[in-house]
Amino acid sequence: MSTPLTDADVAKMASTVYAAQRDGEAIPMLTHEYPNLDVEVGYRVQDAVRRLYLEDGHRQVGWKAGLTSKAKMRQMNVAEPTVGFLTDRMSVPEGTVIDTSALVHPRVECEVAFVLKASLPKEGCTVDDVLAATAYVVPAIEVIDSRYENFKFDLASVIADNSSSSRFVVGANGVRLETIDRTTLGVALVKNGELLTTGASAAVLGDPAAAVALVATLAGKMGQTLEAGMTVLSGGITAAFAVSPGDHVSARFQSLGVVDVSFR
Numbered sequence: 001m002s003t004p005l006t007d008a009d010v011a012k013m014a015s016t017v018y019a020a021q022r023d024g025e026a027i028p029m030l031t032h033e034y035p036n037l038d039v040e041v042g043y044r045v046q047d048a049v050r051r052l053y054l055e056d057g058h059r060q061v062g063w064k065a066g067l068t069s070k071a072k073m074r075q076m077n078v079a080e081p082t083v084g085f086l087t088d089r090m091s092v093p094e095g096t097v098i099d100t101s102a103l104v105h106p107r108v109e110c111e112v113a114f115v116l117k118a119s120l121p122k123e124g125c126t127v128d129d130v131l132a133a134t135a136y137v138v139p140a141i142e143v144i145d146s147r148y149e150n151f152k153f154d155l156a157s158v159i160a161d162n163s164s165s166s167r168f169v170v171g172a173n174g175v176r177l178e179t180i181d182r183t184t185l186g187v188a189l190v191k192n193g194e195l196l197t198t199g200a201s202a203a204v205l206g207d208p209a210a211a212v213a214l215v216a217t218l219a220g221k222m223g224q225t226l227e228a229g230m231t232v233l234s235g236g237i238t239a240a241f242a243v244s245p246g247d248h249v250s251a252r253f254q255s256l257g258v259v260d261v262s263f264r
């Protein structure tokens, strides 16, 4: 029988993940060394990683949903949505050229980002709660970067790695939810002028606001609250695409406008 994981194991896993994120170095999947790592312990590791960021002077600016669309679940072979935290230094202003040498194997995905004007309930958060608490939505590109070798992971390992959070860029124009149909927003993801894929916001749990409600509930289980002023990424609408130095990517959203990012 294998022994249960201890607080010391959680702390050790968190410092391994934190160092890999900081240095942009690939590590073996945590479940190789810790076969007992499950979703519950994965979130304890993620929470410990979050605390290491805060201790190092980073500021939390939001949360994200992961694996909320079939396209993402299929691509990563993981069948359950996850949550992750976003910090000030993950937030990249539009127009910045992201240095890929600081990352392991970055990929881009297009998402609808919600900016909150009120906090969300930690338990039983509903779509109506999300609608009432949202100041506006913005088009976003998330740059994900699994720290695991070959971008391969299982559910518990990706949760421990903060759901592959790395960088994110939001567009300049905030749009009020009342003025759009948030479930039928079309999006075209373009790299170097070539269309990579298209999608619609309904791909995210039928309604990206439902993903935000789920994030509130999952973060709530870690004792955390989605607060006013925070940005919440609702999850990739399509599969994610690898990027290399020299690439330029735009996500062109119906009703929300365009968001761009480049890589060096």
Ligand code: OOG
Pocket: 064, 065, 066, 067, 068, 069, 072, 076, 109, 111, 142, 144, 145, 146, 158, 163, 164, 165, 234, 235, 236, 237, 240
């Ligand atoms: C996990 C993170 C997924 C999303 O939007 O689905 C994610 C991964 O695919 O590496 O951010």
Ligand code: MG
Pocket: 064, 065, 066, 109, 111, 142, 144, 233, 235, 236
């Ligand atoms: Mg994402």
